[in-house]
Amino acid sequence: MVRSDRKILHININMKNIKQAIILLACSLLLTATGVTLFRIFFTDLNIFSKEKSQSGSSAPLIQSVLEFDLFGYTDRGDKKWQIHGKKAEACGDVVKVKSIIAKTFDDKKINLSADEGYYNRSKKNVVLQNHVVVTTDDGVELKTDRLIWFNDRNILQTDKRIVVTRENVKTVSKGAVAFPQSKKINLLGSVKITQDNKDNKITISCDGPLNIDYAANIAKLHDNVIIVDAEKTIYSDYMEVYFDTETKDIVKAIAKQNVKITKDKNITTCEEATYYAKEGRIVLTGKPKIVFYTDEDTNAFIGNEGTR
Numbered sequence: 209m210v211r212s213d214r215k216i217l218h219i220n221i222n223m224k225n226i227k228q229a230i231i232l233l234a235c236s237l238l239l240t241a242t243g244v245t246l247f248r249i250f251f252t253d254l255n256i257f258s259k260e261k262s263q264s265g266s267s268a269p270l271i272q273s274v275l276e277f278d279l280f281g282y283t284d285r286g287d288k289k290w291q292i293h294g295k296k297a298e299a300c301g302d303v304v305k306v307k308s309i310i311a312k313t314f315d316d317k318k319i320n321l322s323a324d325e326g327y328y329n330r331s332k333k334n335v336v337l338q339n340h341v342v343v344t345t346d347d348g349v350e351l352k353t354d355r356l357i358w359f360n361d362r363n364i365l366q367t368d369k370r371i372v373v374t375r376e377n378v379k380t381v382s383k384g385a386v387a388f389p390q391s392k393k394i395n396l397l398g399s400v401k402i403t404q405d406n407k408d409n410k411i412t413i414s415c416d417g418p419l420n421i422d423y424a425a426n427i428a429k430l431h432d433n434v435i436i437v438d439a440e441k442t443i444y445s446d447y448m449e450v451y452f453d454t455e456t457k458d459i460v461k462a463i464a465k466q467n468v469k470i471t472k473d474k475n476i477t478t479c480e481e482a483t484y485y486a487k488e489g490r491i492v493l494t495g496k497p498k499i500v501f502y503t504d505e506d507t508n509a510f511i512g513n514e515g516t517r
Contacts, residue, residue, distance in 0.1 A: 273298040288314050304328040309337070318346035323356075333360035349375045364388050368397075379403045382417070392423035400430070412437045415448075426452040434464070441472040445482075459486040468493075475501040 274297045281290040295308035304327070311321040324339035335358040343351040353371040358364075365387040373380040384397035398417040403410070416432035428450040436443040446466035453460050462484045470477040480495025 271298065271300045290314065302329050302331040304330065320344045334358060335360075347375075349373065363390055377405045379405075382419070394421040394423070395419070396421075410439065426454055428452075441470060443482075444469040444471075461485050473502070475499075 276295050277293070277297065279292045280288060283289050290311065290313045292312075293308075293310040294306045297304060297306045299305075306326045306328070307324070309321070309323045309326050311319075313319045321337075321341075321343050323337040323341040326338070327336040328334075336355070337357075338355040341351075341353050341356050343349075351371065351373045353367050354369040355367050357366050359366065366385070368384045371382050371385050379402070380396075381399070381401045382396035383399040386395045386397065388394070396417055396419040400415050400417045400419045402413040404412075413430075413434075413436050415430040415434040418431055420429045420431075422428075430448040430450075432446060434443075434445045434448045443464060445464035445468045448462060448464045450462045451460045464482045464484075466480070468479050468482045470482070477493065477497070477499045479493040479497035481493075483492045483494070484490075485492070
């Protein structure tokens, strides 16, 4: 084996950045579910439209409309709880259509929600927000998509459109998402990419998807073509699990499984499984680990054995 003066495959992944991006997405989608639920409550409680039939005796449903309006909700103490502004609202049968929606909440978790148009089904209590849907929170989260659908009977929030969530220097993109607010689970459906752009290092995490987040169980699961890239190294695997502390929500460990490969410069490490322990800052390679590295003389050597690196 040829000795090299360089530090070969020093693995020091900042898992805190991964945790921040995943938890950010989970929290923002749950807040979005809260905002859409409030939007549903606006129409349910206010009854600004009646379900009267046409007085002409026709079987056609009566179309009712309201021009630009502002609606407010208050707590029992008289404090403003929410506000909704619309350019126009129109009701026909069970469907209420609103143009240019701007909604705000004023409780502990302040939410601003806007969309070009929305639809509310008064029988099914489903809500559709579409075209330039934007959700922001007072702690700096911004979510953008072109459609959000609240299914009241299943209590889920879903989009089949591209969704982008940003906060400070973290950006998460996915093609479609489903959120389950009661169980605190979120599935990002495809082409998932999380980017954190720091001054001294840019980290990108991607997978073909889905990415499943179980916030109650403190685990995130990344599926298919998982890739983590930073300024020094790239990690590949078919599957990855990230575990969080139940109280602090800090990363406890991350496990990369199936066809694991770590590259740095020309150096390559392969194994069946790699476990990163965040507190200790070490990685354990198991399942036929093999390390191939190159020296300054461009010769190579390899180490093959189960153990820790």
